[in-house]
Amino acid sequence: MQTMLPPGSDGSGSFHFADRILGVGELNRLAREALEARFPLLWVGGEISNLTRAPSGHLYFTLKDAQAQVRCTMWRNRAQLLPFRPENGMRVEARALVTLYEARGDFQLGVEALRQAGVGNLFEAFVRLKDRLAAEGLFAPAAKRALPHYPHRIGVVTSPAAAAWHDVLAALRRRAPRLEVVLYPAPVQGSGAGSRLADTIRLASTRAKGDGIEALLLVRGGGSIEDLWAFNDESLARALRSCAIPVVSGVGHETDFTIADFAADVRAATPTGAAELVTADLYEAAHRLAKLERALAGALQHRLNTLAQRLDRAALRLIHPRARIAAAHERAERLGQRLTAAVERHVERMHSAIRLLQFQLDRRRPDVARERERCMRASSRLALAGETLIRARADRLSSLAAHLQHLAPQAVLARGYSITRDAEGRVLRSATAVGAGADISVELAIGQLRATVNSADHRVETSTPRCVSAEPDNHPGLPPCAKPD
Known part of the structure; x- marks a missing residue:
């Protein structure tokens, strides 16, 4: 049988790459191939730790003993065949392939089978005893x-x-x-x-x-x-x-x-x-007997029905006309009784339906007096609530009207203020806006004054005006200290 060797190997386990530089990926690949070629499938015993069950079903764990540890991977198609559930701390024996995870350069075992420690010895003893007894016949x-x-x-x-x-x-x-x-x-x-x-x-x-x-x-x-x-x-x-x-x-x-x-x-x-x-034969016999019993009962019933029909046809041919008439009368009476009973049952069902509808109508019929009283109470409450709301709104309106009247321009003029305008009617806010000899008009609370400016004092008063009232809430719209003295 021909043995395949990794590239660069002379068969002695050494590699010759002195003449070129290897990439990390190539190095890891060569190391994995060398490991897998050097080590066949083997049994490794140890204790499970760091066990992880991936959502895919794969198992990842570490197998360790007192001297060392090694990472292990068990794919889902192998893990789902395990007869027990691996847990951390469990001592096991793994049949594994020595390999290398190239992406990270991790040395690991690819686990093909797993058994609890000691089971292998028992299984071997089982096989030996089985073979010996089988050889004895x-x-x-x-x-x-x-x-x-x-x-x-x-x-x-x-x-x-x-x-x-x-x-x-x-x-x-x-x-x-x-x-x-x-x-x-x-x-x-x-x-x-x-x-x-x-x-x-x-x-x-x-x-x-x-x-x-x-x-x-x-x-x-x-x-x-x-x-x-x-x-x-x-x-x-x-x-x-x-x-x-x-x-x-x-x-x-x-x-x-x-x-x-x-x-x-x-x-x-x-x-x-x-x-x-x-009990296979007993169970089958019981089912077969029950099936035969049903078949026999059906055959007997069919035979009896056939004979009964033949008897009825023969009896019809032997009945006297008077007997036939009597039988017809009797049958008519039975039909009449059945019809009467059916009508009475129908009438009783209709009466029951009417009583049920009457009961439902009585339950749903409104109590007019109670509803009228409830409406009158609601109307009284509504009228009282309307009067209360109208009074509250009227009081609010009166308060707002008083504030509005207090802030009206005429009310301000009545307190001694005036509005001064130049000849074009623009309101003057500064003495610098006009010069000597300019015509001005002064609007008072009652009437107007027309005057000519003799001189203008352009000095700016820097003193703080005296504040008589600091209650702006009584004069909405005016800032504090804006009321006249």
């Missing part, structure tokens, strides 16, 4: 026995506290309620459970004839390989093969396999499946 298909078609009583080997016992009972009650069940209690987990299960199988085998047992179920619910290890006991496998009656093994879930499954005559995926297998 213990699992030979020719040694397997068929289950009884219509058993009257069966035995169940399991723990009374196990959920599998209740699952089996529920399935048997549903599928074969008349089937009798005998429980042979035994531990299904823990130290020595395998040998005790084997002893119970032997006890059931010796008592099978006296107890009337026709088949035996060995059941337990799902669990880890450690939980199911009692069913990988060699003595249990040999007890199953030497049992006097057929045995159905229903241990764990569909993906769980134990030595007991191979040694038993029939293997079921679950405890419920074991109950279904042992």
